Amino acid sequence: MKFKENMKLYVKYAAVCTQGIMQYKLSFFLMVFARFMIAFCELIAIKFLFSGLTQIKGYTYGDVLLCFSMIQMSFTFAELFGNGFKVFSGMVRRGEFDRLLLRPCSLILQVIGSRFEVGRTGPLLTALVTLVLGIRHSQITWNLLTVWTIAAMIIGGMFLFIGLFMLEASLCFFTIEDTSLMNALTYGAKEHSKYPIDIYGKGVMRFCTYIIPYTLIQYYPLQVLLGKTREWYFAFCPLGILVFLVICYVVWQFGVKNYQSCGS
């Protein structure tokens, strides 16, 4: 019952935010177009790079396109739903967060609901086109497992990035100011996981498995998708993100408990 009510509230929040943005229609469309264009430029960059290449460490052009599109989708969805966490430092500084604390309603719902931004969907079109291109270029054998793997990689990635945004927001409880350190983990990861993580070498692979589990939504399931391994259970690695999310949630809760208002 509680869940249903919360969903209803979230939809209402999203509708109000959308209405607000739609007051400036031209600006909205230009922004969606610009975000689409930026993602499209990155796609062209990959195409140019591969014009003189057949493979990087065993990965073909199609394989890289798959990685690029899935990470773009995950990130775009995460930005769409988790934008509230991204602009959270402002909420704390302006004292808006104190207001949220007074309301008898889930905090996270209020934070992410109040900043739902449809304009973030710009890169989705690029990502979708790239996904189709990537699937056509690399010979995937279609069965239930591959369908599951693609979906799990995208959705798992989305939750991974939402978790990271949440960690970033939790840091604000302690530092107030925005620190750009987390940018390396969010934007950096989006930027650099257009290539399968193992091309970066062992050190990066270790970091991306044990510190922030990027490999769970990219490298391991990708091996199943491209038929590079017989270990079918790698396809279920994205489920591990749930553990990561729980850890992020605990950090967030710890932050909320220790929050001292910053006035103004």
Next chain:
Amino acid sequence: MKKYLSFFKLRFATGMQYRMASVAALTTQLIWGLMECLAYKAVAEAMGGRIPMDYTSIVTYIWLKEALFILFNTWAADNELFAMITNGDVAYELCRPVSIYSMWFSRTAGARIAEALMRCIPVLFCAFLMPRAYRMTLPVSGVSFLLFLGTLLLASGITVSFCMLVYMLSFFTISPQGWRMVLTGAVGFLSGNIIPLPFFPKKYLSLLELTPFAYMQNVPFRIYSGDLAGAEVSRCIIKQIFWLVTLMLAGVVLWKQAEKRIVIQGG
């Protein structure tokens, strides 16, 4: 005494806050640069001898890009100016007995150069201390270093005059943010921020060389590592001067147009 101590503590804490922020920014940039180096290492291995720009030049290019990114980031334009244009405070600027174009140009250029100077030192320092495979190299010769500095100045001038065009265009619209994003969105890609321009296929590269974007960061960064040398350098410098003058003229013309039809709303 106690109150002075707490003032001290307060200021110290604020200072530390900023230090934390700059350490964080530095770490982010180093990680970013290092990841790019690793990616190009894999690319270089895959391409072998056919690579259009040798690996050490790429590494140097990446570190210069990280160290000086603020000079060439068209997105990070002066937000105060945009605010002035939208909220009408620009009226005060119009009262001053100076040319708006020159004033804003020098203001933008000054802010960028100051910030770049401050940010580049720690990044370059770390880049020279990286493990050998990812280490930034010294310029190939004294002459090429001087040419690097000269073309760097011209290139940042071109970037600033491009930003000026964006400011001037905002006079013609009520909500400049959307236009600004569209105008600046592709510049990073076209000026070699995502992949260095030598990686572009010949056909597209020759088209790109007809635009000012090929004469932004592309020229100085490649001169530094010796990737761009000989007669090519002087040709690039001439084109840089051409584009700097053209873009500035275009900006001034646009400003004259804007000045005629400017409407200050509210206030």
